[in-house]
Amino acid sequence: MTKTTTPLKHRLSFKQARAAVLIALALGSLFAALQVRYDVKREIERINALGYTFTQAVRNSAARAAYRLDPVVAQEVVDGLLLDSGLFRAEIIDDFDDRLGLAEREVNTDGLAWIGLLVGSDPIETTLPLTVANVPAPVGSLTVFINPIEAAYGLPDRVIWIVLSGFGKSLLLAFFLLILFHKMITKRLSAVTERLFSRTDRALSSSGDEIDDLEAAGSMWRQDALALQENIRRNEARLKLAANAASLGIWDYDITKNTLYWDDRMFRIYDVEREHFSGRYEDWERRIHPEDLEMARSLVMDSMDEQQKLDTIFRIMTPSGETRYVKADATTLFDARGEAIRMIGVNRDVTDQVAAERELIAARNQAIAANQAKSDFLANMSHELRTPLNAILGYGQLLKLDGVSIKPEKREVYLDSILKGGEHLLALVNDILDLARVEAGKLSINQEVVAVNQLVADCLEQTYPLAQKRGIVIDDGITSFPTVLIETDSVRLRQILMNLLSNAVKFNVDHGHIEIRCSTADAGWFTITVKDTGIGISDDDRQRVFDAFERCVADPFLASDGAGIGLSVSQELAKRLGGSISFTSEIGTGTEFRLRLPWVGTIKVPADETDKPIEALATVH
Amino acid sequence: MRQMLFSVTRSFVLRLAVAALLMTAPVHAAERSGADHFIAAYYPPLMIDGETEMPGSSIEILREAARRLGRSNTIEFLPFRRALKTLRHRDDALQPALYRLPGREKDYRWIAHTHDVYDAFHTVGAPIDNLEAARKLDRIGVETDASMDVFLTKIGFTNIERVDSPTTNAQKLRAGRIDAWALTHSLAVWTWKKAGIDQPLTSGTAIRTAPVYVVAGLNYPPDRVAAYRATLRGMKADGSIRAILERYR
Structure with missing residues (x-):
């Protein structure tokens, strides 16, 4: 003008x-x-x-x-x-x-x-x-x-x-x-x-x-x-x-008057009726998850004292008790003297996002683990497959080169080694295939009535030679047990028992002891325990016992024996049979594996005995 | 008994009737040709207002005259000047007493001389019998504007103390606050007595004398003037007036 x-x-x-x-x-x-x-x-x-x-x-x-x-x-x-x-x-x-x-x-x-x-x-x-x-x-x-x-x-x-x-x-x-x-x-x-x-x-x-x-x-x-x-x-x-599109709740805190303004979205995020909100800072703090309150308060104070922008995620508790994750962004306004007078910011409900991120992280970890497993598998497989193949090929070449001149007793040794390597290779391939089928969900289960005593006896029969070589005594508490009938897959059950028994031998000490027992103490369950006096499993390895290709033994010699997929396969098989495998272990004392299978309580007794509940018979034996 | 009751009742009724007649009498008398109206001014002991037993010597004289003439009368007390003026303006009025002075001669009909009054000096000690002796006194009490006040002032008296009432001068004389009291003799005696003072009042010889007349207005009927004059002269002659005057000494 x-x-x-x-x-x-x-x-x-x-x-x-x-x-x-x-x-x-x-x-x-x-x-x-x-x-x-x-x-x-x-x-x-x-x-x-x-x-x-x-x-x-x-x-x-x-x-x-x-x-x-x-x-x-x-x-x-x-x-x-x-x-x-x-x-x-x-x-x-x-x-x-x-x-x-x-x-x-x-x-x-x-x-x-x-x-x-x-x-x-x-x-x-x-x-x-x-x-x-x-x-x-x-x-x-x-x-x-x-x-x-x-x-x-x-x-x-x-x-x-x-x-x-x-x-x-x-x-x-x-x-x-x-x-x-x-x-x-x-x-x-x-x-x-x-x-x-x-x-x-x-x-x-x-x-x-x-x-x-x-x-x-x-x-x-x-x-x-x-x-x-x-x-x-x-x-x-x-x-x-924009706020609606971004699901942002806007708030405005007048620090000098201690009045807190919320828009409608804020009330929806905190699930609070407008008439139940006092408009004071304390009312906001009251709705923060107790575990996050100190952190949130500290960040707000930092924002006001150190002129930092607020950018955090904290949890809130809705009046109904639901926990929600809220992302908060805010900025503080100051007067000429540098005193904080106002904070303006937004809140966003990121509960779903946090959950998704967690799922993603879990999936990523899983993928990493799978990738690691694949790498381990390949590494192991290359070793596991190459070792017996090398034995087979090596002894085969020796037989070819010195086929005529070789002594008959040496030829017998070479052929045994080739057969042993082939069997080992076959067993390995079967385990891998089983694991693959289990993981792919393509493992078929054939339910049938199985006499557990007989099946255990067969498995023990195969285990005794191995145990005898190392002077290990097996205490059989099952074959003398009354015949128990379980509706299950006999092949898979045998595979589990063989794995547990072979491990008991493999990880036992020379002249050690193996104890096999059964129990029906848990109603509806039939439990078989295999207890050895081996080197035991450390606390650190307990989580990895059932992981594929993991060998939870400190002894490098023992660790190199086997592909490390037996327990993993056994656990998956037990789950498919409706049961589970658990264990207790102590370093230097031994390990006890427990196989639990669903059981309806039928016992087949000799002809001269009347069928009776197993509990009654258990007192006899 | 019954006769006695009847007698008492009759007596009471008759008294009531007489009283009623008396109350209406002045009006009726005034309307009759034989009624006279007496106009008086307070001047004891000649005319005394409010007194029925001793209404004043002049009033009693005139009433007696009227009675002898067979005329009824009414009395009205007025202030002195009003009384005189009223008298002049009425045809039926008489005044019982008025000093006959030269200045009043033509204004009234002087019907009859009744007696004389005189002015004197009154004391409670030695009498004062002349003006020269009075001049030597320190204080002479008079009533303001009274005839003695006028007279003494006119002849050069300066030792005069004026009051409004003769009673006041009587009290002052008794108390020794004045040396002498100048007043009409009869009035002084009457006032002294009325004041209830036990001390004897000493009156000197007459300084002045005034004749007292019964008077009427100029239009008062001559025949009635003549009748009253004759009657009053008769009363004077037969000593009736003297007898009345004696009662007021």
Whole structure:
């Protein structure tokens, strides 16, 4: 705006002053006229009452004088009456129509004739009959004559005073109102106008009138405000859409007043009814998961103290007890002194995202593990396959090269080694195929009634030679047990038992001990335990016992024997049979594996014994 | 017994009737041609307002005269000036007592002389019998505007103390606050007695004498003037007036 000096006659103050003075004069005149009119009316009433007042004042004295026909007293009375201004004649007449007393004087109204226009100029005569007690008729009369112009002797001064004081008061009031208006309105109006103009880039010029300037500034600001309002509305709409699209809840925390604003989304995220939210910071803290509260609080404090942006995920507890993950982003506003005054931010429910990420991590870990297993498998397989193949190929080449010259006892050894390597290779391939089938879910289960005792006996029969080579004693507690029938897959059960028994031998110490038992103590389950006195499994290896290609032994020699997939296959087979394998172990003492299979409780007993519950028979054995 | 009750009842009724007649009598008497209206001013012992047993010597004299003439009368007490003026304006009014002075001669009909009164100096000690002796006194009590006040002032007395009431001067004389009391003799005696003062009042010789007349207005009927004059002269002659005056000494 181009600021110009407004001529005095155009300034609002001058206009106000002029209007105030004119109004004051007009009102002053009006009020003065009304006051004069009222005062004259009162004066006329006073003058008319004056005669009555005077006569009443001397009534008793005049009556006594008239009754006694005492001219001296009567004269004193009328002389006294004439001392009062306004009375120019007073007389007492007795009831014989004789004048007892008379007093009169000249009327002087020089220069005051105009008062007669207001109050009248004709003399006012007032006669009072004079009576005394016990005398029925009046004993005389007192008559006074009043000149209204003289009686209203104080009126001119009062009229002048009323007019002048009226104007004076009006002007004084106008003056004070002017100062008041100037300080309260005009000055501030001008200041507001100047501020409004100073804050715009528009080229505006003063019209010379504060009101017009203010109107122009107001109009300009109104246009700007409307545009700004439109922009704000659009931005709010965009923000709302964006927030809705991003499922963002917006919050605004006034730190100085400790008031926390939430939008509708925030209430949905926290699953809180608006009327149950106090709008205080503490109410927000109350909804944070106790384990995350300290962290969240600390981050908020850091954001306020160290001017850091808040970016975190924490858990909240909904009123229904549900735990949700919330991602919070916020920024803090500071005043000129660097004091935090406000925090504005968004919350987003990332519960599903966190769950998905966790699943992804788990899947990734699984994939990594699978990849690692594959690598291990390939590494192991290359070794496991190559070793027997090398033996087969090596002894085969020896037989081919020295086929004729080789001694028969050596040839027998070579052929045994080739056969042993082939068998080992076959067993290895079968295990791998089984594992593959199990993992692929293509392993078929053929349910049949199996006599567990017989099956265990067969497995022990195959294990005894291996045990005997190392001087290991097997304590058979099953073959002598009453025949127990289980509906299961005999091939898979045999495979599991053979694995457990071969491990018991393989990881046992020389001249060790193997104990095999069965139990029906758990209702609905048939449990076979295989306990060895081997080297045991460390606590670190317990989690990896059933993993494929894992060898949980510290002894490198033992670790190199086998592909490490036997227990893994056995566990999977037990699961497929509806059971499980578990173990307890102690380093240096041994390991006990427990195979649990579902069992309905049928026992086949010899012909001379009646079928009876196994619990009853268990006491026999 | 029955006869006695009847007698008492009859007596009571008759008394009531008489009382009623007496109460209405002045009005009826005034309307009759044989009624006179007495206008009096308070001037004891000649005219005493409010007294029925001793209404004043002049009033009793005039009443006796009226009675002898067979005329009824009513009495009205007024202030002195009003009494005189009323008398002048009425045709049926008589005043029992008025000093016959030159200034009043033409205004009234002087019906009959009843007696004389005199002014004197009164003391509680040695009598004051002349004006020269009175001039030597320190304080002489008079009533304001009374005839003695006017008279003594006119002849140059300056040792005068004025009060409004003769009773006040009586008390002042008894207390020794004035040396002498100048007043009409009969009035002074009557006031002294009325005040209940035990001390004897000493009256000097007459300083002035005034004749007391029964008067009427100028329009009072001449025949009635003549009748009253004759009757009063008869009363004077037969000592009736003297007897009445003696009762008030």
